[in-house]
Amino acid sequence: MSEVYQKLEKIVEGKHISKDLYVRHAYSRNVDLVLQGVPDIVIRPKDAQEVSEIMKIANEENIPVTPRGGGDCEFGGSKPIGNGGIVLDTKRMNKVINLDQDNLIVTVEAGISWGKLNDFLCNFGLYTGCMGPGSGMTAAVGGGISHHSVGGGGCAKYGACTNQLVSLEVVLPTGDIINTGSQANKYSKYPFNRFGNGPDLAGLFCGDNGIFGVKTQVSLQVFPKPPYAAYKTFQLPRKEREVSAKIMTEIRQKGIEVYDLMFLMDLIVRLGCQEGMFPFWENLKKKRGVIFYTIEANSEVELDEKVKQLDEIMVNNKTEELGQEIQDGNIAKWHYAEQGHWQFYHNLWGIYPSMQPLTAECFSPIGLYPNVLNDIDQWDMEHNEDMQKIFNITKIRPIAGSGPVLLIDGNNVEITCGFTSFWNYYNGEVHDIIEETNLMLWKSLLERVTKHGCQWYMMGDYMSRLMVDIGAYSEEYYNLMKSIKQVLDPKMILSRGKFNFWGEK
Amino acid sequence: MSELKHLKSQWEAVMSCMGCGDCGYAIRPAVDRYLTCPVKEAKGGEGFEIYFSRGRMNVLKSLLLGQIPLSKELADFVYQCSECGNCTEVCHMSQNEYIVLNTSKWIDHVKVWEALRQDLIEAGFAPLDKHGKLIDYMNDVSMRNPYGEEEANKFAWISEFPEIKEEGDLILFGGCTMPLRQVDTLKSMMKIFKAAGREIAMSKNEWCCGSIALRIGDQNSLIDIIKHNVEIFKEMGAQTIFTACAGCYRTWKKDYPELLGEELPFKVKHITEILTEMLNNNEIPFKPVEGSETVTWHDPCHLGRHMNLYEIPRDAILKIPGLKFKEMKRNRNNSWCCGAGGGVKSEFPDLALDISTERIKEAIDTGAQILTTSCPFCIGNFSDAYKEMEPKDQEKINIIDIIDLIAGKI
Missing domain, CATH: 3.30.300 (GMP Synthetase; Chain A, domain 3)
Structure with a gap:
């Protein structure tokens, strides 16, 4: 390994690579408590060229490489499966490369966080629409694309973050660098469209959980942030699960555009209140589930009309509005106006020590x-x-x-x-x-x-292998995935172990 | 394998870290959060995850599970942390009057880092070289300060002020850094008290408060120090002791009662509390004002995040004539550390300067001509960074202790 280390050291400056025991353990976990894999080497390349050279050496030496952005995968996706190999930390690649304000397209290095990108965009009255995963203020854009991420806000309106994708620069497992969409035409000066120039090869890398290539540059559509917004929270009646689903269906059937809509089940409300986490819900007589929405609009008239239509659906479904202000229990306002955090409702993470x-x-x-x-x-x-x-x-x-x-x-x-x-x-x-x-x-x-x-969609270490273990993929579909993997990554260097291709470890 | 006695006492905190990484990367403009860890940011491209809280917590999990040992090598990483506590703030970011995160009851990162430092010391892997010297000096009976100077030097300045009493209600704890490194600020303080007609007392028998040893994790001689210091002030009839050092303030007000297991027999105040009282009572006779300057305030970690003393210094500034106040982008609980704390300044001076430079630039970005604060470590570190800045940047701002700022207007 020391020979490999020396080769890698020549690619990045010495201070951007480490084989230190403690550094390696620092990279051995993600957002989950039971999955651990300690890499042999952690490396922090600065661009696609360095990633390419790293991948070439990994191929020569048959060493697995696991890309890691924000490290927020809940299934151990950005640490090795088993011990060993290289963790490729992409967080040094965190610059905004270009904002095309005329065509509303931003191009960034893939290690940038959704938080940093949106902080930049807000200076221009813009945002990414879907704000990435729930952990988005920390999670990397490249990781979001690798998982079809949702949850950071805006996905009822804009869908998963891959919906906004225009073009990708990807380093293939063999070290080749490709550009997708409009940029597949080497004469195209700026990214402008994902589709065309042949099949949608960008799609191959969307939601691939990091198995087909390392994203190094991402171009996304961006959107003007509407100046008006409303937030409302409602307590659900009995049969809250069925009623909340009915509400969502009616909203879609009536074509009302909501920015976000979320249902929190009674378990969260009840246990959270019991443990003192939600003072604003303490006075609720019945600790049933809640549903809350955020809508955006370009004018007050538009906003009022949307609120009216949504409220009609809520009233018809016998929900009870909890009031306008946060202290009245309006978690929607807290969630969006004060940037609430995803962690507290993740099955009540941290409700008890450990x-x-x-x-x-x-x-x-x-x-x-x-x-x-x-x-x-x-x-x-x-x-x-x-x-x-x-x-x-x-x-x-x-x-x-x-x-x-x-x-x-x-x-x-x-x-x-x-x-x-x-x-x-x-x-x-x-x-x-x-x-x-x-x-x-x-x-x-x-x-x-x-x-x-x-x-x-976020399959990481555990879920990707489980799908194979329990035979959830059709044989034909799994074989196609395997064939593509074999063509792109004949030595199974990248994210080795995910999806159990050839059962390799 | 070490017993990890102290770290084990923090297991609830370590094992409750879910690894979201906000302590390294969070940018949440709606709550004024623009990154979190000054050490990780100063490391730049070298900023491996071990340099911020999530990575460290992963290492601690592995330690507790017996996968890896304590070592000198680990100590070299661990002490590259200013213990500013910003990671705790971001960890509980959702916490407010509406949402109470239960984790806030058991995750206090600074306590975790200090527990680990104690284990490293007990296992013989720390203190690091320079830290060891500081502690030796502090315990040396001829010095009793971490600067390695004769004890008498600490009290030399008092001879200029015969009005300082030997007993009284309001007693100054002078500390070590100001009398040995920033004595002019103490003289400015006396100018203010004299102008306001306030009397104070001071002892020539006080020892270093022990903050440096606490932050480094060596508590061996602390109880003796605490008992000595408390006893002498008790004998002087103190109703209130005060200090102009944020580190001493935290140590006296928070650590002493915790370590003694009982409340102190007198009140402990920071100089900004005393100054604010005097300003509110119009006790300070300011000169007539000509023109105005814009000033910004740096929250020392030992005053702000560690002690929740945010508004009092701001109240003081607003009462000083001829000043306009402008907040920095990151302020109060989101304030960026100066980089000097936790032993970083003594053992890793370049790291301390890099962090400090970023904070001065943030102050310059406000358009303020004055950056003021009330901590001799912050002032010292800012001053060192300032000296290395380009003259064009130096021209934009002056760095001054709030005591000197007020005294200059009398």
Whole structure:
């Protein structure tokens, strides 16, 4: 490895590469508590050329490479699967390259965060529409494209962030650098359109979970930020899951444009109030779920009309508005006007010490999600005995259920589902039984949800392999993916282990 | 393998870090959050994740799980942290009167870093070279200060002020940095008190407050120091002790009662609290004002994030005649550290200067002609960075302790 290290050191300056034990452990985890992989080397290239040279050496030496942007994957996607290999930290590539104000297209280096990009754009009255994933103020644009991310705001109106994609610069696993869309024509001066010049090869890299190439430059459509916005929160009646789904369907059927719409189930409201997290909901007589929306408009008239139409739907569905101000329980206003944070509702992360979400992010048709949530309750009861094993140590039972259900483009929602459990290190001792039970329960629940037909988008280490393990892909589809991988990455260098291609490790 | 006694006491904090990375990268303009970790930013391209909180927490998880050992090499990383506490602020960013994150009850990053430093010291991997010298000096009976100077030097300035009493209600704890490095500011303070007709007392038997040892993680001789300092002020009949040093203030007001396990028998105030009282009572006879200057305030970490003392210095500034006030982009709990704290200035001076330079540039961006604060470490570090700046930038701003700012207008 020291010979490889020396070769890599020649590509980046010495201070941008490390094989230090502690640096490697710093990169060994993502946003999840049970998945860990310690790389041999961490490297921070400055541009596509350096990434290309790194990939060429990795091919020569048959060393796996895992790209890492903000490191916010909830499935261990930006750390190695197993130990070893190279973690390629893209966060040094964080510049805005060009803003084409006439054509509303911004070109950035892929390691820039959605937060930094939108901070830049707001100087011009612009935003990215979909603001990336829920962790977007930190997460990298390249990671968002690699996962079809949603959740950072705006996805009911603009859809996943890949919807805004115009063109990509990608370093292929072999080290070749390509440009997609309009930039596939080498005579094109500026990116302007994703489609044409042959098939949509950008699509190959959207949601690829980092297996087909390393994104180094991204061009996105940007949008003028409308000057008017309204935020409202409503408490749902009985049968909140079905009613919330009906509301979302009616909004889509009537063609009312909402910026964001989110359903928080009763589990979150009830437990959150019980633990003192939501003082503004303490006085709610019934701790039922809530639904809240944000809308934007270019004029007051437009805003009023949209509010009127939405309120009509809410009233007809027997919801109860919680008041205009945050202290009245209007979480929508807190969420958007004060930039609320995604963490607190992630199955109530951090509600007890050491408690963290073992969740998963998937898309589902609106009409399907009530069944999925009801089945998670059923799953919870069926696995009470296993949950009890953890309870016996922690004296607190893991929580199964869903975080927010978020309306995205089309008639789809994003569901954050799973269960929230404890680290195997609890109160001074390592408990292997917790880790074993966590992994078993996590797998079991994800398999259950997969069999409802949900579509996973942030698949990382765990979910990508689970889909293969449980035979969720049709043979033909999986073979096609495998063939593409083989052509692009014959030595399986990039994100080795994901999707279990050839069962390699 | 070390027992990790101190780190284990912080396991709830370590294991509650979910690794979102906001402590390294968060930019949230709506809550004035523009990045978080001054060390990571100053490292630039070298800014591996071990230089900010998430990466460090990952290392601590591996330590607690027994995967990796403590070492001198780890200490070299760990002490490259100014313990400014900005990571704690961003970690609980959602927290406000409407949303209460339970994690705020058990995640206090500075406590975690200090616990790790204590374990490193007990395992023999720290203190680092220069830190060790500071602590040796502090414990040396002929010095009792971390600057390696004779004890008498610390009190030499008092001879110019016979009006300083040996007993009294209001007693100054002089500390070490001001009397040994910024004595003119103490003289300015006496000018203000004299003009306002206020009497103060001071002891020539005070020892270093021990802040430097606490921040480095060496608590071996602290209880003796604390007991000595508390006793002498008790004997002087103190109702209130005050200090012009933010580090001493935090140590006296927060650490002493925690370490003693009991409340102190007198009040502890920072000089800005005393000055604000005097300004509110119109006790300070200012000269007639000619023109006006714009001033900006730097929140020292040991006053602001560590002690929640944000508004009092601002109240003071607003009462000083001839000044307009302008906030920096990052202020109060989002304030950018000066880079001197946590032992960074002594062991990693270049890092401290890089951080400081960024903060001065932020002050210049406000258009203010004066950057003021009330911490001798911040002032010292800013002054060092200022000396290295281009003359065209130096012309744009002056850096001055709030005491000197007020005294200059009397």
